Amino acid sequence: MSLLTHLLACLLGMGSWVSINGLWVELPLVVPQVPEGWYLPSYLSVLIQTANVGPLVVTLVHRFRPGALNEAAVIYVIISVGTVASFLLGFLWKETVVVAGAPRSLALLALTFFLAAVDCTSSVTFLPFMMRLKPHFLTTYYIGEGVSGLLPALVALMQGVGVVRCINATQPKDGLSNSSVTFDLQAQYQPAHFSAEAFFFFLSAMMLVCLVAFVLLNHHPAVARQHPSSGRTTGAEQKPHKDRKCVEQRPMMSPCGPDGQKRRSGFGSGVYGCLEVVFIFGVLAWVNALTNTVLPSVQSYSCMPYGNRAYHLSASLAAVSNPLACFVALFLPLRSLLLMGALTVLGSAVGAYIMAMAAFSPCPLLVHVSSGSVLIVLAWVVCVLTLSYVKVMIGVILRDEGHSALVWCGAVVQLGSLLGAVTMFPLVSVYGFFSSGDPCSTTCP
Structure with a gap:
């Protein structure tokens, strides 16, 4: 029955970001x-980052009042919301309200904020909840989190979103006569x-599936047998849980140890030194900044000059790579x-190469050569594949360090995403540092 638990953990992970990924x-x-x-x-980028108030509140409660927050109740609330x-978005997304003399999509923006608050808060609630299951189920959860981006992309592909056809456009040159024309795509x-x-x-149906999966993870007898305390465990499995009460009930930066003595670092089980802890969380913030905000904000700029096929291949294969x-x-x-x-x-x-091609848009390197398209698609696959594996590695490490470590893991994930968004928003939306390429015709020297 562990297969059932794997499936439910995957479905829970799928619900973590499926709404916002689908909206994008x-x-x-x-x-x-x-x-x-x-x-x-x-506007959506600003709303999503504003919604980080949710994980901020949860992290502060865990830090200053450990054990006071009922995570299961919070998860029920956010999935239901x-x-x-x-x-409601299906009914109201086109509705407008006049604000300051101009029509605004107030319902769309408000509902997006709620969806963003749900998904951001999932980072600091779903991961700690996975402490209730054996360690290998955390990796399955990360698979589901990857599916939360892949599944909406596949459905949008079947829907035909963003499919472009290049047509001939014949226009009179300088408006003089029909005998003098220009041919363009x-x-x-x-x-x-x-x-x-x-x-x-x-x-909405996917979120409902996530809710059902969470109910079963809480109450199904087969799942209860997958808790770390159930069944027979080996000595290697017993060691990480020897001081579970200390690890789970105190903040991650607590000096609590198995014998009451101070460890060589206050992080989790004390296996890692202070510099190693800083390294782990620094890498976590950096990787999530790249994969969640920095690179997605320039994906169209980096790929579109190479053609519509390169753009769709990079988006689809990157979604599969996670x-x-x-x-x-x-x-x-x-x-x-x-x-x-x-x-x-x-x-x-590899991400730096992608950023460079986005900066050179609409005339990146090898823009008129087939190898250029192959390189940009391969770059996206390699970048997402390696950095996604790093995120899972860190999750596995922090899973062994206790409940509070996973809370901080979710908080740092959101912090990295926030810093990436704050960096890229002015470059893309204010200063116009990047220029779009035409998928049908790009004139370059």
């Missing part, structure tokens, strides 16, 4: 029908196979800090 992939259909136009993504908000977006309303109802990395980590849960650092350097170097 649906933007090409939403933007043309709302008064904010293409300023909407900028996410389900209702996604459902223009991008024409194809109509979707089903509506945005249906897509939002699908997101759960694939988690699946690999299920069988190879390595804890080497040296390997973590090497993979972070590799993923960051």
Whole structure:
């Protein structure tokens, strides 16, 4: 019956970010029908980062009043709010209200804030909840978290979001006569196979599935047998839980130890020194800043100059790479800090190449050569694959360090995402540092 627990853990992870990920992939259909136009993504970025007030409150409660927060109750509330908000979005996303003399999508923005609060708070509640299960189920949870980005992307692909057809556009040159014309290719977006309303109802159904999965994780007898305290355990399994009461009931920075003595560091079980703790959390913040905000904000700039096919391949394969990395980590849960650092350097170097191509847009390197398209798609796959594996490695490490370590893990994930968004928002939306490429025609020297 451990397969059932794996499935439920995966479905719980899927519900962590499925709403916001789904909203982002649906933007090409939403933007043309709302008064904010293409300023909407900028507004949504600000709302999502504002919603970090949720994880901030949860983290502060865990820090100053350990054990006072009922995580199960909080998770029930946030999943229910996410389900209702996604459902209401299907009815209200096009509704406008006049604010300061101009129409605004007030319902869309308000419901997005609630969805963002749900997803951000999941980072500091779902992970600590996974402490109730055996360690290998945490990797399954990360697979589900990867699916939360993959599944909406696949549904949007079936819906036909962002599919472009290049058509010939013949126009009189300088408006003089029909005998003097210019021939050009223009991008024409194809109509979707089903509506945005249906897509939002699908997101609501996914949140409902997550809610059912959480209920079963709490109450199904087969899941209870997968708790660390149930069944027979080996000596290696008993050691991490020897001082579970101390680890789980005190803040992560507590000096509590198995014999009442102060450990060489106040982090979790005391296995890691202070510099190692700083390294782990520094890498966690850096990796999440790259994968959650920095690189996604320039994906279209880095890929679109190479053509619509390169853009869709990079988006689709990158979405697949996330759960694939988690699946690999299920069988190879390595804890080497040296390997973590090497993979972070590799993923960051590939990410720097992606950023450089975005900065050179609409004329990046090898823009008119097929190898350029292959390189940019491969770069996205390698970058997401390596950095996603690093995130799982850190999750596995912190899982062994106790409940409070996973709370701080979620908090640092959101902090890294916030810093990435604060950095990229002015570059993309205020100063216009990046220029879009035309998927049908790009004139470069």
